[in-house]
Each structure stands twice: as structure tokens, then as C-alpha cells.
Amino acid sequence: MRRRLITSTLAVVLVVIAVFGVSLVIVETRTIGASAQESVDTEAVRLVSIVDSRLVGGEPVNPDILARQSGARRYAVIDISGRPPIEIGSRPEGSVIRGEARGGRGQRRVTVTVEESRSTVTREVGRTLLIIGGVALLAVVAAILLAVRQANRLGSPLTDLAETAERLGSGDPRPRHRRYGVPELDRVADVLDASAERIARMLTAERRLAADASHQLRTPLTALSMRLEEISDTGDLDTVREEAHAALTQVERLTDVVERLLTNSRDPRTGSAIAFDLDEVVKQQIEEWRPAYRSAGRALVASGKTGIRAVGTPGAVAQVLAALIENSLMHGGGTVALRTRVTGNQVVVEVADEGQGVPPDLGARIFERTISGRNSTGIGLAVARDLAEADGGRLELLQQQPAVFALFLSREAGQGRDTAAPAPREPAPTVR
Known part of the structure; x- marks a missing residue:
């Protein structure tokens, strides 16, 4: 029973973790990807704004100035009409997240492309999965501990009640008066204790009847035995009749004693x-x-x-x-x-x-x-x-x-x- 309780509780927890955990992983992965794309797009728009303002003011536009003024951390390519492209940062390898923004006035059109390695998003998703896995593991451990505690709380009383029933069946009617804090189990314990008390009263009554009968029948049986010995030792017919009559009287007394003992054993007030x-x-x-x-x-x-x-x-x-x-x-x-x-x-x-x-x-x-x-x-x-x-x-x-x-x-x-x-x-x- 303990194993079944633990297994069923753990199965329920695993199903809950699987359903909500997978959903949470999917949502978090999409959220992290969307956040990275938004960050790249925002940086591209900021670079376009900076380049446009410097062109309007006649200020020089070069990679060092743009990197220092924008605080760019990603790779960016600034395309200004009539000028060679300007690159900021190092070009990422492999799969990238790309953001693009356009600006400028008149003949001076500005196009900014910002790229970031997709491995950054992958690392962020990995950290999120690690956190979710840790929480799931803690939930499983807590579920196992709770299942073991609940199994012991229910299993031990049932084992104890089974031992009590076995003791009753083996002739030991002593009530145990143990309660377990579970209404259903306490009800079973009440019934077993009440049955034990009834069995104890019945056994006491039976033993008392046996003791009373052996004590009360001893003297009449002795007297009857003496009468029969008198009959067997005498040849006088009158004496035989007299002793036989006394023996019959003694038998009637014995019958009365037995009936009286049985009546008192059923109801002493009768x-x-x-x-x-x-x-x-x-x-x-x-x-x-x-x-x-x-x-x-x-x-x-x-x-x-x-x-x-x-x-x-x-x-x-x-x-x-x-x-x-x-x-x-x-x-x-x-x-x-x-x-x-x-x-x-x-x-x-x-x-x-x-x-x-x-x-x-x-x-x-x-x-x-x-x-x-x-x-x-x-x-x-x-x-x-x-x-x-x-x-x-x-x-x-x-x-x-x-x-x-x-x-x-x-x-x-x-x-x-x-x-x-x-x-x-x-x-x-x-x-x-």
C-alpha cells in the first residue's frame, strides 16, 4: 500500500510538471527570442538616429565616434549614401539575429544593420531551462517526501488495525484505545475496541459460568454419589426405595442448579x-x-x-x-x-x-x-x-x-x- 501511494503521488506530480514545464519552456523560449530581436532592432534605430543627427550637424562619422557615442555592443554596419560602409564591432559567426533600421534626409539615406549571435539567446534559454529543471526537481523531492509521510500516516494505522483484528481472532480481547487522527481509521478503531470489550465480557461470563457450575454441582454430585453407594450396599427394599427417592430429589436439585446458573448467566435479574x-x-x-x-x-x-x-x-x-x-x-x-x-x-x-x-x-x-x-x-x-x-x-x-x-x-x-x-x-x- 505504501508503494502504491508513493507511486501514484509521484505520477501525479510528474504529469503536472510535464504539462506545465513544457508549456513554460515553450513560452520562455519564445519570450527570450522576441526580447533579443527587439533589443537588436532598438539598437539599430538608435544608431540611425545618432548618424542622422551628426550628418545634419556636419560632424564627422567614423566607427570610433559611433561606438563611443552609442555604446554599441553588437556588430553593426552603417550604410550612408555616397560613402563606404562603416562597421562597428566584430562580425558574429554562425546563425545571427539581424535588426535593420533606415533614416536620413534627401540624398543622404542611412541604413543600419545590427547583428547578434544566436548563441546568446541559446545560452539564455539554457539558463532558463536549468532554473525550471531545478524547480521541477525540488517539486519531485517534495512530492516524494510528502508521499512517504502520507503513506506512513495511512499505512501504519492500517497495519496496527490488522494486528488488533488478528489479536481478537486469536483470543486476546484487550482493547488498545489507539487513535490516528484520521476520522475513517478512528471509526474502525472504535468498532474494534467495542468488539474487544464485548468479547471480553462474553469470555468473562463463560468462564464465570464454568467456575460457578463446577463449584455448585460438586456438593450435590457428592451427595448423589453417597446415595447411590447406599443403594448398592443394601439389600433392604425399603431402604433402597428411600434412598432412590432421596437420589431423585437430589437429581431434581441438580437440574434446578443447572437451570439457575444458566438463567443467571443470561440475565442475573431474572x-x-x-x-x-x-x-x-x-x-x-x-x-x-x-x-x-x-x-x-x-x-x-x-x-x-x-x-x-x-x-x-x-x-x-x-x-x-x-x-x-x-x-x-x-x-x-x-x-x-x-x-x-x-x-x-x-x-x-x-x-x-x-x-x-x-x-x-x-x-x-x-x-x-x-x-x-x-x-x-x-x-x-x-x-x-x-x-x-x-x-x-x-x-x-x-x-x-x-x-x-x-x-x-x-x-x-x-x-x-x-x-x-x-x-x-x-x-x-x-x-x-
Whole structure:
């Protein structure tokens, strides 16, 4: 592209120089020739005038006097009637420019012929051509420099934009935010940067979905595997039926988790909130996690107000509670208590343990992704918060030491205002 721009610009300049240069040479050559002829004619007329005036005054007419008085620089021949011709200067050789003038009175007729070598005109034309050629050469050099500069100005941005497009195609969606001062190229750069940002958001969403799915499906799959092992190890038909029913329930939960993750990946604000019995969700989580706590030598208990109907998605609420219970199992200590209470038009489910709590430097960032006090993924609490907010609720850290997490949900309308005092907790909660 650079070569084409330089070649095309140079071609245009050469055409312009050729057209105007040839015309200028022709005009200047004619002008110089006409000027030389006029100068010779003028000198002939002047000599005629001088000779005529000296003849009238009776003064002598000879070559020395005429050369001195007229200042003639060219060869001249003065023809006076009845006298021999008078010559001034040296006769030029080769082609000449000749000028002639006539004068005199009566019998004394005067004819003056002035000649000048045509080589003088040729030298003047040569000097003019040299000047025109120099100007043309300067114009060509300036055109080449301008073409190179313009080619670099247009070629470098196009190369840069091609590299940006190649980077996008190879999976590097970082925008470059470079502009070039050319509106058309800047428009292309804007489109590429906007595309890079969209691709980056899409890749981030895909990676987040993969991480959330792997984290959220791990626990239900483990529980389902335990149920199937129980079925394979027992010969009691009633036990098989009971475990099979629990396994089917677990499969339904897995399906709900997958659908919920896909829904949130498309639009986190999309929810399917309904009124449901909160006791059933809490009971189901207690039954599911109690074997794991029993294996760890710890207890998982439930307390607080019963018979509460909350508004939300049962599967999402179960996933939030599962994340909190798992977090207490991995990072907490002692007995883990699930306490339900009502405050105003909200239902609160608190998950508290007796461990060392959340480190002070992590309290305000505990719900951020990749933030973890130990060697864990740091995804569980972030996903739990997103699920709670998608249902119109919120997840908060009420107390850091020992840790107390609280899930706030809307209460079903028409249940009446609860007048019972809320469960005691620390007075200065840390709220994200």
C-alpha cells in the first residue's frame, strides 16, 4: 500500500510538471527570442538616429565616434549614401539575429544593420531551462517526501488495525484505545475496541459460568454419589426405595442448579420467585449436610421461628444455605446453627458457627470472587450472594468473630406482623 501511494503521488506530480514545464519552456523560449530581436532592432534605430543627427550637424562619422557615442555592443554596419560602409564591432559567426533600421534626409539615406549571435539567446534559454529543471526537481523531492509521510500516516494505522483484528481472532480481547487522527481509521478503531470489550465480557461470563457450575454441582454430585453407594450396599427394599427417592430429589436439585446458573448467566435479574415453606428448605439442608458434619465430629442444628413462608426460589435459597453451611464446615468450628427469625416484612436465616470467624482484613471483601481465607476457590460466597440478589434478597455478614451470615428474604404477604423479639446478635454488624 505504501508503494502504491508513493507511486501514484509521484505520477501525479510528474504529469503536472510535464504539462506545465513544457508549456513554460515553450513560452520562455519564445519570450527570450522576441526580447533579443527587439533589443537588436532598438539598437539599430538608435544608431540611425545618432548618424542622422551628426550628418545634419556636419560632424564627422567614423566607427570610433559611433561606438563611443552609442555604446554599441553588437556588430553593426552603417550604410550612408555616397560613402563606404562603416562597421562597428566584430562580425558574429554562425546563425545571427539581424535588426535593420533606415533614416536620413534627401540624398543622404542611412541604413543600419545590427547583428547578434544566436548563441546568446541559446545560452539564455539554457539558463532558463536549468532554473525550471531545478524547480521541477525540488517539486519531485517534495512530492516524494510528502508521499512517504502520507503513506506512513495511512499505512501504519492500517497495519496496527490488522494486528488488533488478528489479536481478537486469536483470543486476546484487550482493547488498545489507539487513535490516528484520521476520522475513517478512528471509526474502525472504535468498532474494534467495542468488539474487544464485548468479547471480553462474553469470555468473562463463560468462564464465570464454568467456575460457578463446577463449584455448585460438586456438593450435590457428592451427595448423589453417597446415595447411590447406599443403594448398592443394601439389600433392604425399603431402604433402597428411600434412598432412590432421596437420589431423585437430589437429581431434581441438580437440574434446578443447572437451570439457575444458566438463567443467571443470561440475565442475573431474572428470577422465578414464589411463596414457599422455609422450614422445608432448612430441614432438607440439615438432613443433607448432617452426615458430613457427623463425619467431622461436629453438629448441625436448627432453631428459631417455624412456620414461616418466604418469597423466593426454593432451589436458589437451598443453594445459598448450602454455600453457607459448606463454608462453616470448611472454615468454621464447633456447632453450626441455622436460626430463622422475622423482622418487619423480612425473613432472616442466620448461619452461625463457633470458629475463629472471618479475618478482619477480609470482612469487607468476603463476598468478592477469589477472596478466601484459606486454600479454597473463593467462589461459593460470591455465587450465593448473586443467587440471593437475583431473588430480590440479600446476603450479609452480620458478625465477623465468630462468623454469622444472614440471608434476608421477603416475607409472604398476609402472614401478620411478627411481634416476637429478634434473636440476639452482635450490635455492630459488618454489612457488604
